[in-house]
Amino acid sequence: MNARALTTAMLAGTLASGIVAVPEAQAAIAPPHxxxxxxxxxxxxxxxxxxxxxxxxxxxATEEVPAFTVMPGQVSGEHxxxxxxPNGYDPAQSYPVHYTLHGGGDYPNAPWLRQAIEESxxxxxxxxxxxxxxxxxxYTDWVxxxxxxxxxxxxxxxxxxxxFIDANLATVDAKEGRAISGHSMGGYGAMSYAERRPDLFTYVGSFSGGLDLLNLEMRAAVVGSTQLAAYGYPTVAPDAIFGSPIWPLDWNWNQRSPAQHVESLRGMGIALYSGNGGDLAVDPVQAIVEHRARQTTAVASANLTAAGIEHDFLDYGDGSDWAAGCTGKHAQFACLQANFDHFIPLVMSRLQHP
Structure with missing residues (x-):
C-alpha cells in the first residue's frame, strides 16, 4: 500500500466492533424528556x-445539516x-458538561466510546x-x-x-462549566471549536488529532475521506469540505488549521495526547496513521510553546508506560481509555461543579 493510501485512513477513529463488552445494568428511572x-x-x-x-x-433534526452521507445504521438527516x-444525577443541581467528538467513520453511540466515558x-x-x-x-461548515x-x-x-443541552439538562450554562475533547477527526474538531469559540470552553483535549492542515499528508487524508464509501454514502467532491487544497485557492484550509491559530487558547486548559505508532511492522496502517497524527500534534505543541501558552503534551510513544494493552497505535482502545482517564481529572480541576 502506498503512502497516499495509508494516509487517507488518517483520523478515521474506527475501532474493531465488540472490542470490550459493556457491563450490564438496570435503568432505575426514565431518562429526561x-x-x-x-x-x-x-x-x-x-x-x-x-x-x-x-x-x-x-x-x-436540524436545517443546518438537513441530510448527510450515511454509514450503516444511520438515516440521513437524523442526528x-x-x-x-453522572451517577446520582439530580436535576436540582448544576453540572459541567464535557463534549467529546468522535473520529471519522465512527459513531457518537459507539460501544467503545460509551465504555471509555462511563469508566472515566x-x-x-x-x-x-x-x-x-x-x-x-x-466539524466545520462545508464550503x-x-x-x-x-x-x-x-x-x-x-x-x-x-x-439545547443547557436548556434541557441541569448544566452550568457558562464557559466555566464546559470542556471539549475529541479523537482523531474529533481531535481536530475539538481544537478548532475551542480556538474559534474560546468563550464557550475552559478546557480542550485532542486525542491523536490531525491538527495541522498545512501538512500535505493531512490534506490527502481529508480529501481521501471524501472519496471512500467507508466514511459514508454517497461520496462527495474532493473540495466539498474545506474547498480546494491547492495554492492559491487553499485559503480555507489555512484559516481552519488549529496548529497555526493557537493564540485564542491562551488561558484555557489544553491537553494533547498521541502515541508514535509503536512497531510500524505491526498493524502498519494504524501505526503509520498514529505516527502522522503525532507529527501534527507536535507542530501544534511547538506553536503553543513558541507563543508561551501553557499546555500538556502527553506523548506516550509506544504506549508501554501509558496503559496495559496500549502499543501506541491509532484508534486503540487501551490507549484511548487511558487518555480519557487522564483527561477527566484535569478537566474537573478547572470546571465549576457540585
Whole structure:
C-alpha cells in the first residue's frame, strides 16, 4: 500500500466492533424528556443505551445539516446524540458538561466510546455529550456541500446543540462549566471549536488529532475521506469540505488549521495526547496513521510553546508506560481509555461543579 493510501485512513477513529463488552445494568428511572429548542427538533426522545442507567441517546433534526452521507445504521438527516449522566444525577443541581467528538467513520453511540466515558466519569459530577459528527463531517461548515444541502456542522454543534443541552439538562450554562475533547477527526474538531469559540470552553483535549492542515499528508487524508464509501454514502467532491487544497485557492484550509491559530487558547486548559505508532511492522496502517497524527500534534505543541501558552503534551510513544494493552497505535482502545482517564481529572480541576 502506498503512502497516499495509508494516509487517507488518517483520523478515521474506527475501532474493531465488540472490542470490550459493556457491563450490564438496570435503568432505575426514565431518562429526561427533551423539548425542541434553538433550531433542533427532537424526533426521538431519549432511550437508555442497552444495559446502562447513565447513558441515553436521542435523535434530532436540524436545517443546518438537513441530510448527510450515511454509514450503516444511520438515516440521513437524523442526528443521534449520546449523553452520559453522572451517577446520582439530580436535576436540582448544576453540572459541567464535557463534549467529546468522535473520529471519522465512527459513531457518537459507539460501544467503545460509551465504555471509555462511563469508566472515566464513574465518580465525577460531570455530564458528557457525544454528538453526531458524520463519518466525514470534519466539524466545520462545508464550503461546497453540493446536492446534500447545508453541511454546517460547526453551526449545528456550537450554535444549536450547546444551548439545547443547557436548556434541557441541569448544566452550568457558562464557559466555566464546559470542556471539549475529541479523537482523531474529533481531535481536530475539538481544537478548532475551542480556538474559534474560546468563550464557550475552559478546557480542550485532542486525542491523536490531525491538527495541522498545512501538512500535505493531512490534506490527502481529508480529501481521501471524501472519496471512500467507508466514511459514508454517497461520496462527495474532493473540495466539498474545506474547498480546494491547492495554492492559491487553499485559503480555507489555512484559516481552519488549529496548529497555526493557537493564540485564542491562551488561558484555557489544553491537553494533547498521541502515541508514535509503536512497531510500524505491526498493524502498519494504524501505526503509520498514529505516527502522522503525532507529527501534527507536535507542530501544534511547538506553536503553543513558541507563543508561551501553557499546555500538556502527553506523548506516550509506544504506549508501554501509558496503559496495559496500549502499543501506541491509532484508534486503540487501551490507549484511548487511558487518555480519557487522564483527561477527566484535569478537566474537573478547572470546571465549576457540585
Amino acid at each position: 427533551l423539548a425542541d429548542a434553538f433550531g433542533l427538533t427532537v424526533i426521538a426522545q431519549p432511550e437508555w443505551a442497552e444495559g446502562s442507567d447513565r447513558t441515553f441517546t436521542f435523535t434530532v 443521534v446524540v449520546s449523553v452520559t449522566l 466519569t464513574a465518580h465525577e459530577p460531570l455530564i458528557t455529550v457525544a454528538p453526531n459528527g458524520g463519518g466525514r463531517g470534519w 461546497y456541500p453540493g446536492s446534500l444541502g447545508l453541511q454546517n456542522w460547526e453551526t449545528f454543534h456550537l450554535e444549536q446543540l450547546i444551548p
